[in-house]
Every structure is written in structure tokens, then in C-alpha cells.
Amino acid sequence: MAVKVLVVDDSSFFRNRIQEALSSDSRIEIVGVAVDGREAVTKAVALKPDLITMDVEMPQLNGIEAVRQIMRQAPTNVLMLSSLTHEGARVTLEALEAGAADYLTKDIRAWMDRSSALTKEFIERVVALGKSRQHRPVTAFSRQPAPASSSTARVFRSEPVVAKPRSEREFRRETPQAASSTQSSSTSRSNDDRSGAATQPLSRIKVPDVRIVVIGASTGGPAALQKVLMALPASYPLPILLVQHMPGTFTKVFAERLNQQSMIRVREAVDGDRLEPGLALLCPGGMQMMLDPRQTDRVKILAGDDRMTYKPSVDVTYASVAKTYGSKVMAVMLTGMGADGCDGARLLKQAGGTLWAQSKDTCTIYGMPQAVVNAGLADAVLDLDDIGNMLAKCRYA
Template identity: 45%
Template sequence: MTYKVLIVDDSSFFRHQIKSIIDAHPDLTVIGEASHGREAVEKTLKLKPDIVTMDYEMPLMDGITAVREIMAKQPTPILMFSSMTHAGARITLDALDAGAVDFLPKGYENVAHEQSLLRQQLIEKLLHIVKSHRRKTTAPAVPAPARPLPVAKAGVRVRAPELVMIGTSTGGPVALQKVLTQIPASFNAPILVIQHMPAAFTGAYAERLNGICPLTVKEAEDGDSFAAGTVLLAPGGKQMMLSAKNRVKIFAGDDRLNYKPCIDVTFGSAAKYYSNNVLAIVMTGMGSDGKEGARLLKARGAHIWAQEGKTCVIDGMPSAVVKADLADDIVPLDQIAGKMVAMTKGS
């Protein structure tokens, strides 16, 4: 099946480069281009693409306004291109709030290079996003009896957690915001968050969360300690692991690891200091990061949750945990916060 892509950017050079990358893949085809947000909305309504790539700074109508209008008039998966700056991060987070699914760094030199990582990431993200969206919109209302949905394990009782860890990727910034804004300041455990995100973004994201959450949220620094009522966000481009029961170590990490930060690294390090008094949650994202870390924690008696697939932007990571039989519970996004609070109260 060939998926239709609409490219939106005021740079004809960038549109040409992106088009050449997309059209070279047999499962993707560019059906149109737009040079500003107003044209993007018009062409989305007319051409009905399967996915849209969107720039932010454009004449007549900016990218965030275009995202809002598209999601109101013709809901369509949108992949943003963002500058790798603090200001670019804040803009991209606004675009995700407006309804965009994910983002990629915008670099003319990167996209022009035939072997660039950006080219690989563009194709990977487009296909994962559009296939996930297609499955959700075309799936039957009732699952076929031959392939029942996995169900949460019943009757599992655990101690109120001394530590909560949340790992997430694509779709995570908005999903995490929905969870953390519902956690009261009296929450009786620290929370460590590992979100796949570039180095330029995590500081801005931590600032945003700290401004809207009852909890205190900060980007983790080497040697930080953590306590109840606080959230530490792993810094982008680095790894975060526990160096003691209530302290984190931030370091560059091995370049052979696909993700910086890596959920498996943080989860796995916690297994050294915690046993059945830790709750680890794997939320929306591509791939399977978090599965092996969850396996190590599970061996120590930790409680593992996976976000319910139909409430994920992409359910690769939670599904990997479920398929490995590591999930003690499968929780819809809108119930995660409430269950976290109940667990820390011993319910």
C-alpha cells in the first residue's frame, strides 16, 4: 500500500529535498506541496493526505495555527520539522499540544546528505505514524475472537511504591503532560521520567511541565537526589541511571545505544536498588525500549504497567512489554494518574 504525503514548507529547496526522499520509498508518495499554513489547510481538505510534514515559520499562517485548523477540520497525522534550539523546542511543544504527532530536526545540510540519519528517521517516522493511524481508524469495533486483546493480570498486590518510573517516546510529551498534571503535590513517591527527546528539548519540556504540574519538575543533573513530590526528567542526548537508592548519575553513555536517553538503562539501574517497591510504566512510543529494563525490574518483584495500545499514538513500546508477558496491568492513558495515586495510598 502506498501512503500519501503532503509537504508544507516555505522553502522550495527543503520541499524538493524532502520530496526526493519520500518519493524514493515504494510505500510513500508526495501528492502535494504547500508553501504556507493557509495553503496547507486547503490542500489537506482537498487532497486528504495520509500524513502531513509541517514547518513552523511560514508566511500568511504559521505551522501551529495550521495544525490546529487541520485537526479541527480534517484530522490528519502531522509530523513537525523543528529547529534544534530552546526557542524551537518551545514552539514544537506548542505544535504537539495543538495536535501534531511527532517532530524531526530541520537541517538543510542534514537532509541534503544522502547518508544522513535524518533521511532514515524521516522515512521511519512517516511509516510508523501513518500505519499506526491506519490501524486505529480501520480496526473493527470488536476484536476478532481468534485474537483477543491481552488483559490485565488480576489479583496482584504490591507495596506502595517508593519510586515511580515512566518511559515513553513518540506521543509521549502530550501523554506525559496529561498524566503529570493530574498528580497532586502530595504524591508520596518521586517520579523519574525517560522521554526520547533531543538535548535541546528536555530543558524546555521540564520548564513547561513545572509550570503546569502540581509537582516540582526539573531536568535531571548529575548527582541530583530525588524525593516524594518531585519529578526528574532525563536530559536529552545523555543517559540517566541510579547511582544510589535516591540519586541519579547523568553521563554521555555508549554511542552504540539507539536512544539517548534510553529507558532500558534507567529501568535496569533501578533494579539494583529497588525490588517490589517500584512501579515502572511504559507508555506510547516506537520500538521496544523499556522491555529489557522492565524484565530486570520484574525479576526483582517490581510492578510493571503498559499503556493500553488504543490510547497510544504508537503502541510499539507498550506492546513489546505486553507480548513479553511483563505487564502486571494494561492501563488506558486517562486512568494512569488515578491508579498511580491510589497505589501510593496503598489502595
């Protein structure tokens, strides 16, 4: 079934370019076009699309208010299109809080040049979000409420393995698929949850004593991270590293918003930052975050290898933390497209660390959690509403 899309933009140039891009893929059907937020709400109710592409800044009714009304009247996955500016980041994050599923940066030069990379990314994002809408109804922000069985979690056993990377370069040598621009590892695994999973009460899941928590996320991650971090107390005894796929102009604003919303402290990481209890460091967009091998209580922020698909990459941070802290790592894989983090998770499990994955029913996109689950690397799969509460039980080893 083709993904039904409603295109919303007050610019005739962007409306035409968006329609041109989407019309090139047979998996997509454009069912309507709107030129402002008010018309977007009306057509969302009437057309019931699987996905809406929404400009942030529009007349009559801006993108944020349009998202709020759509979530009340006709809950739908919304992909925001936002400028690469500080203000664009702020407004986009407000739209995500209002219920939008994801965003794509609106670089006019790339759109004017008809960038094939941009078109491909745009189409894949639209198809993934639209298909997730077809398979699971959207019910406003939080779009994926915890099911009635949220007091249970699926528990897995994974095989121990070997080797720890010493650097991003060594990590790339040991796991060359991490550099693949298509993340082919995600397509080689089953589309279903790992079979034979035992379901147990949350009270029976082992919460390890650890030295550090590291969380990876992509599509749907901003809302998921907010929910997780808000469940942690101000006296949280562990340092936290956050890796969210996000451009550099967005991460500082995102960290500031998380800091305002959470009881723990959150800030965008800078090179040399020290790990501290109750402090979450967010990797800057366009960079990589590792632990300093000479001072293991400090982070290193690096430009990283240009061949790496993701900047930041969950794989890189997981691998670095695994090398330094081994079995004293608590890792979490949240919602996101692709398979970033799976190779790093394998190295983390080799070192004896613990990994929890977000459940399919509560993910915006199940790709990243699905990759670690299908690879047998997840110790447990938890609903989003439970992850923060379970992390709050972790103690310093």
C-alpha cells in the same frame, strides 16, 4: 496501502529534499505540497492525507495555528520539522499540544549532506505515523480518546526471572540486543496483543506500595506525559524519573512546560539530583539517567556508551532502578516507536517490580508498550486517561 503524505514547507530546498527522501520508498505516496500554513489547511481538507510533514515557521499561517485548524477541520497525524534551538523546541512543544503527533529535528547540514541515517529515520517515522492513522482515525488533541471501556484494564501475568545489572556496561553485556541500532527485538514479536488477556475493572488492579515511579516514552510521549503528570496531586508521596526520547535542546524546555502544567514539580535532571516526593526528574536529551550505586537517593547523569541506540534510553534507567529498588518500583511504558525499555523491563520484572503499559487504542505508536506486552512483562494495560489516576493511588512503601 501506501501512506499518503502532504508536504508543507515554505523553503523550496526543504520541500525538494523531503520529496526526494519520501519518493525513494514505495510505501509512501506524496499526494500534495503546500508552501504555507493556510494552503496546508486547505489541502488537508481536500486531500485527506494519512500524514502531514509540517514546517514550524511559515508565512501566512504558522505551523502551530495550521495544526490547530487541521485538527478542527480534518484531523490528521502531523509530523513537525523543527530547528535544534531553544525557540524551535518551545514552538514544537506548542505544536504538539495543539495536536501534532510527533516531530523531527531540522538539521540543515544533515539534509544538505543527504544523510542516509536521517533519511532512514525520517522515512520510518513517516511510515509508522501514517500507518497508525490508517488503522485508527485521528480525532484531534488528545488524538486517542479513551474508549467506552476505560473503566477496565487488561491484566497479565509474567514469569519471574533473575539477575540485576550493576552498571550500563553490565546491562549491555547481559542484554546485548539493547545496543542494536535496529531494535530487532521489536520485529521478532507478534503484531497483536498478547492472547488470553483477562479484562478486569480498574478497581481490581493491585496498586503496589513502592519507593519510586519511572516512566518511559517516545513518539507521542510529550502529550501522554503531560496527561499523566497533570493527574498527580501536589502532595504526591513518591519521586518520579522520566525518560523521553528527545534531543538535548528540547528536554529543558519540555521539563519547564510540564512544571507549569502539573501540580507536582518537574525539572530537567542534573548529576547528583536527590530523589524527592512529588518531584519528577526528566533525563536530559543525549544523556543517560541512572541511580548512584553509592547514594541510592541520587541520580547520575552520564554520557553513556556510544553504542547505545537511544540517549536517553528507557532500558538503562529501568535496569538501574530495578537493581536499587527491586520490588519497590512502579514502572510505566507509554507510547513510542521501537522496543526501548523491553530489556530493562525484563530485568525490572526479575526483581519483582510492577509494570503497566499504555493501551494500543490510546497510543500514537504502540511499539514500546507492545514489546513489553508481547513479552509477557506487563502487569496491566491501561488507557492513557486512567494511568495518572491509578498512579495517584500509589503510596510510599
